[in-house]
Amino acid sequence: MAEVLFFLASLGALAGAIGVVAVRNPFYSVLALVGHLLSLAALFLLLRAEFVAAAQVVVYAGAVMVLYVFVVAYIGGEDRPIGGPGPSFPSVAPLFAIALFVELCVATLGSGLKAIDGEGAPYVAGFGSPAQIGELFLTRFLLPFEVASYLLLIAAVGAVILARRRRGLEDEASADRMPVSVGDLFRPEPGVGTQAESVGVLADQRARAARQQDEGW
């Protein structure tokens, strides 16, 4: 049973991965990735990582992919040919990939660790449960946990800086109304949404002030 599930899930994951790389339309790439992620979540479940699997579905397939879709929609998923003019090497890219794959396989298969050939450590109740993960996060991995949350804050700030609208940078015609900032999408998580918002407000105010002073960027 587990073998079949594994087979199916990994097939899905690989297919999704190949889809991401091989499909020309970015939008379909995103969809392929969603498929990939879901398959991966299944694999996680097989590995008894319930919480990770859940987070995978919620955060990735849910939040992050939505962001992707937004941006793809905004940019307009132009079809860029794979390869095409440019550096002449891409023909060897698959070789690189194969070499990498072979090396990693050799590393794992050639390892003297017996456990790799086994099915894993004996299952202990509660392994991979939210409770266990939560405990780890609050004890041994307290600092990473805090730092990770902080990282999210900073990423939000960074995204705001980058994606904020500025006068003179973009074509006036295309300046449709956009979300105040892509960082808004993260508002619930780190809980600093006001920050992002006010930054956006500030940007508008500054833009207005700049206009009044007529300095003309």
Place this chain on the structure above:
Amino acid sequence: MTPHAPHIDWAGLSPVIALTVGPIVVLMAGLFRREVVRRAVVPVLTVVALGAALGLSVWQWGEDKSIVSGALAVDDLSMFLNVLFCVGAIAAVVLALRDSSAEEAGHGEWHALLLSAVLGMVVLAGAENLVVVFLGLELLSIPLYVMCATNLRRSTSLESGLKYLIVGSVGSATLLYGLALIYGAAGTTSFGGIAAALGRDGGLASDPLTLTGIGLLVAGLCFKVSAAPFHQWTPDVYEGAPTPVTAFMAVATKAAAFGAFVRLFDVALVDAATNWAPLLAVVATVSIVVGNVGALGQSSLKRLMAWSSVAQAGYMLAGVVVADEAGVRALVFYLAVYLVMNIAAFAVIVARERETAFGDDIRSVAGLGASRPELAWPMTLAMLSLAGMPATAGFVGKFTLISASVQNDYAWLGIAIVIGSMISLAYYLRVIAAMWLTDAPAVAPRPVMAGGSPELDSTGDDSSAGDSSAREPGPPANGSGEGEPGAASLGRQPEVVAVAVAFGAATLVLGIVPSPLLHAARDAGRALGLL
């Protein structure tokens, strides 16, 4: 089973706390509408936060402990590096005072990012856990990706940001995979556990799984320290990023990555040293050659410094390779020296970028010796020091590195350092030659001299310097009429000159009286408990 909250050593954590609180405060301050708050208070607060972290790190000097359940090490090595990050960041803040990138991004945000990057470095340098390593690395990288791109008006800035992001993420992913393999081999993420596992089971240190993991780690970390052949992002990003960011990135990222390097390799993976040391020595040599060779004939000073940093990374790798106390001491000392001389050089580049129409082209410093010796001297000292000339800090730094290499039977690596230095002379001397041996180019520099001597201009205009200069946007020069007084007052840039002079002087002083710093470096070297 009731989980017990881990004991937290607040004193040890204090630098981290300072750097966590700092960005928040700065971010808040950046929301104030008054110009003066954003322009003056934000940098001051940033400097205060950095100063606090610096002071707290110094306060924690001499401690040797592991805090927050073994996540972070508080020892002389991490404290030493903390000081370096803070000093580099303070210099970057000062250099960025009039920079358009901070303006673009918003002062609060820009400085918050800077502080976050410093936090990431502190975390990375002290990390004693694979998870923390990865997080620290990302925490320092992500703000930098953004900061590289903050000069949004220049397409090169965006380009550099994107390149850094993508190539950097590939590097991170590689590193991550390596971490995963190490974890898989050792079964734990803590350094102590890994070292114990490797020490316990002799076969594990030469197991393909471990070694492939190490290989991926080498690639990831070498990417961060920009050692060849993982260096290619460096020139492009250095050139494209706003110069104060480049300065910070050059000195601090390298220090942080090397901090992680020594801790990871010389503590956790030291039992596999016989396997990884020769490879690192080869990477060091390749870096030395590639970096120095690539720097030849560059006309962009930032690009030149980037290539030079590739070479310098190669020199410093020697300190990792030898994996003993002397090696760490040499590495740490060199990191400090590298910081001092690079900041001096970048300060001059910043100053000239704003003063001339040549940007960071080497022509911007032509004839500097005659026109602005206060800038020419720091640059000269920095170049001499980078080249390893005596009486500068770089000489002592190279001396210690070669000494450490020879001591551990890597004499050939010492020779490689020496040969690299020979090649490097060609481009360092070119900069010096441009400053002292050639005349300023015929094209008039951007500050307008029409009003007479530059001295007159600046003395009459000092009070309004802050305001008028701030409105002066980045290159290219836009207004012929309105920009003039601002440009003239920019001609002096006292804070940039001060940084240049201070760090130039430090280059000289550290070359003549290196003992205190060497003492500190020795303590830092002992922190790892190596031979």
Place this chain on the structure above:
Amino acid sequence: MSPTTFGWLVLAFPLAGTLVVALGWRALPGKLPGWIGTGAILAAFLASLGALLSLNGREGEHAKTVASTAYDYANTVGVDANLTILVDPLSVFMILVVTGVSTLIHLYSVAYMWEDRGYARFFAYLNFFVFSMLLLVLAGNFFLLIVGWAFVGAASYLLISFWYRRRTATRAGIKAFVMNVIGDVGLVLGTYFIFKHTGTLDFVGAFERAPDVFANNDGDLVAGCILLLVGAFAKSAQIPLHTWLPDAMEGPTPVSALIHAATMVTAGVYLIARMHPLFERAPAAADVGAVIGCLTLFVAATIALTQTDLKRVIAYSTMSQIGYMIMGVSTGAYAAGMFHLMTHAFFKALLFMAAGSVIAAMAGVQDLDRMGGLRRAMPFTFATMVIGGLALSGVPPFSGFFSKDEILLAVGDRGGWHWILYVIGYLAAFLTAVYTFRMIFRAFYGDPVPEARELEAGHLAHAETPVNPMTGEEEDTDVGFPGPGHFIAEREWPMRAAMGVLALGAVVLGFLQVPHATHVVDHFLEPTFAGSQFATSQPSDTLLWLGLVLGAVLGLGGIAVAHLLWVRRPELPGRIRARVEPLYELSFHKWWFDEAYDRAFVRPARAAGTWLRERFERWVIDGALVGGPTAAVRAGSSFVRSIQDGYLRVYAALLLFGVIGVAFYFLVVST
């Protein structure tokens, strides 16, 4: 006063004269520099006499060899290079000859060089030369000998190039100097060979130790002595280092008289005599000296037969005569060699002075072809020249007759293959008489040339524009060229006085050493050569009388032949020349030595230099050693930068490539 005190004084006077004249050149008026110079040398001569008397007054073993050290000159690590002079009969003999002849030549020059723009400079140089020569002679160790040796070379150079704007003169100067340096080097290397074994540079010490440390014909000793001979040959213009001497005639005539006839060129003879304790333990080297001397005396005599330059004829005769001396001292006839050295100094100086007078009368012309019939216009000059010529030709009872025959007697007495030298010696004596009188007859007999006529009319000829007698280039009379004035013996008393004294000497000095009658020179030099194995040899009377008769007959016969050829039948020489054209060419081109050296050394050196500069420097030093690494680095640079092509995907690829490479390495090293 002790002999050495006199010795130091002998050195001090000329040095003082040099300094006074050289430093006061602008302050000293008129002929004062000349008189100061002459006075200094005269004082040195008097001091030499003092040394002679003082030395004669000493009795006892080794009493006649006195050394004195002024101070440690360069005395470290076992090398005793001190400032030491050695006063013994040999050196006293030499300083007497040197100072005596020098005084007269200075006197001559006071008048002869007047109106030359370098008057003071001339006397400064001349005094410096005398100082150097005296230093050479008085040197008490090898080191000081080398110093004196080089100093005379330098003085010689300065005086040859005295008219330094003449390219011919400067070229001759360089040639002379370089040849002399070759000699110096030989001397230095020879000294090394000897010092290596004796451990001292001091003459007395070295000679004492020589018998203990050197076996007979010891390899190192022979090598050392031959190298010393190289020094002697260079200085004394012996084949193969002789080519500078004829060219040295570019110098003013008194210089030729003093340096290139009477004193300096005989230094080689002195050297061999001085080193006789060494040469006697290295007979192989001594034989080399004898053979080379003989070769030189013959070759020089043949060359002198066809030269047309007045001074060069005399110069070749000097070479030839020195050949006799070298041959003599190399075969053990030390006293005879020194005796010939003295007589030769007198008559050769005299001949040069007379020649100088003739040249002055001809307004600088030296070519015999343009001379003739000067006999009546210049009776005094003619007379002195004839006296000198007779002495040179070895006609009894002139001084040359006795001294030359004594050398040949000693050579003949050695027997064996030395007989060849003996025969060649007499053959050359015949040739000597021929070329000497060829010169005299061609200059003084025949139809008077315009200059002679003018002089008879009471006017000294002056060229309209002065020219270089060798090349015909026009010159001025400013400094660096000969002055406007010409002075002849008939009109200037100092010249006459000097020539008169010398003529007297040329006539009477031979009587110091008449066989079976007087042995002044032998006796005087006896203490120096007492240890010699040849000191006691007594030639047979048969050989003695054979020599005397042969010498007289050959001398007179030569004169007769010359008279026949150049006075009675002037057309004969041309016919003879046509008959033996190759021999004539050989003689006229001086046996092609110059050409051979040019081909063998000068041109290859110059070609090598040019090749090295134009090619080697560019290709190897700049190209391979500098350009090679530079090009490699540049190539590396362009390669590295060509990869850095801006394509993000390339960067990622290289990164992954690195990852693959690193991982590969680790897989390879893993178990």
Place this chain on the structure above:
Amino acid sequence: MALSILIWLPALSGVVAALWPARWAPRVTLAGAVFTLGMAVGYVVSFDRGAPGLQWVTDRTWIGELGIHYKLGLDGLNLFLVLVTALLFAAALLHANLRDWERPRLFYAMFALAESAVLGAFLAQDLALFVVFFDLMLIPFYFLIGAWGRGDRVRATTKLVIYTLVGSLFMLAGAVATGVIASQGGNSLSFALSDLAQVQLAKGTQEWIFLCFAVAFLVKMPLFPLHGWMPDGYRAMPLPVLAVFSAVLSKVAAYGFLRIVLPLFPDASAHFQDLMLLIALASILYGSILAFTQTDLRLILGFSSMAQLGFIVLGIFSLRPEGAQGALLQMVNHALVVVPLFFIVGALAARAGGSEDVREMGGMAARAPVLAAVFLIAALANLAMPGFANFVGEFYILLGVFKAKLVIALVASTGVVLASVYMLRAFVGAMHNRGGAGVESRELSLGEAATIVPLVVCVIALAVYPQLPLARSQDTVKASVRSARLVANAP
């Protein structure tokens, strides 16, 4: 302490010159140099001939972690080199004072710094300190040549500096290796020469370190075939700079052999004796032959210096006290004679319309007897005519080589002959023969005479009494070659 003053006095004067008004710069640095000269004379006078070892030792720990000491000391080996350095820098500064320079403060400050660095290199008794000063010497010269040079100065300077620094960096590696490897036997890390001399390195180690040092020194001198920088560099340098560069810097390298290489690496010195002798021999012949075909007076002197340095190295690597004594004396001599010669070249160029090509000169002696006389004396001294101390030097050098390697001495002696050819050729070409167009014969001006004549007087004085340095150096020189000699003479 006292020696520190000697070293840093010039630099101090340079700093003062840089801070004071520009018109004072020349005088201030000159005064500094003259004071230094006075001190150096004082040291020579009060030098204790009998005392063994170093005198006036200053020994402080500079960088304790690296075992680097600030150790200075005088002994017979460097006593006269220091004196000559002080003298020649004073003379060169005086010469520089005779004309105006752009940016005088920087010029004079650099000049003074150069003197400090050279003195430091001579006085350093710590290997690392020596390396520091050795490299430091080059920095002021980089500016002096690059900023005030002639012609293609930037390129020439870069070539010169990189070329010589390449050598120096090799030396740095060698020096570090020496100290570190010497400390591996349980000794504490120390770069003091006296400590290093206690430790005998393994032969193989000595050999590669020797090569590092040899490259540095040979480039600096320069000897064949590492002289690629020399022609361009010599052509580009301003005259006072060239004078001290050629006179003093090359001697630091030769001194390094005696001070460092022979005592510390005796086995390697003996092992590479033949190689070094051959390089020296090649330099003598090559330098002489090239000097013989050059027409640029600077290059004639340059290649002549190369030949002279060939002799010096020859003497050193005879590994005998005679040769080393001669080499040391010859260093002093050559330094002393080459500076007036370069000044004379300057004087000649001023009279030949700025050209330094001997073909465009001639006949200059006519109205300038003093110039001709000093030129002649200097030229004769340079070609080592007996009677000059240069000859004493060469005599000793060749004697040493003669005893060590007979054939090499014989071949080397041809260099003496060639020297006479090229020196006389230069002298005659400039002073004698007929003057070229545009050549004026003018007597030395007072200023020119003030720089040239005292030096020539020094040359003569040394010619009269060469025992002065020889007597003071003999014990030290013997000590410095002792161990290498023992190895070389061992069967």
Place this chain on the structure above:
Amino acid sequence: MAIGWYLAVSALIFAIGAAGVLVRRNPLVILLCLELMLNAANLALVAFARMHGNGDGQVFALIVMVVAACEVTIGLGLIVAIHRRRLPVDVDELRELRG
């Protein structure tokens, strides 16, 4: 299933992601490929966690998800900024910096 199989799948995904970075020109897709690489690592981490029976790997995987989200955010922000700046959204055309 043996852990090795999971690791093999993980390695394959990693390689595919890497290949994608190399061949795609649209930065958006490249970001997706980076996600693939990070997810491959995640799979490995979780597999190892299962193998050793401790939670470290899972925690690590969660952290990686956070980091991946951050990178994506920044990456997308940059792409938007580039697009706004009217620069081509094509990595091959962003090569002003080179040499």
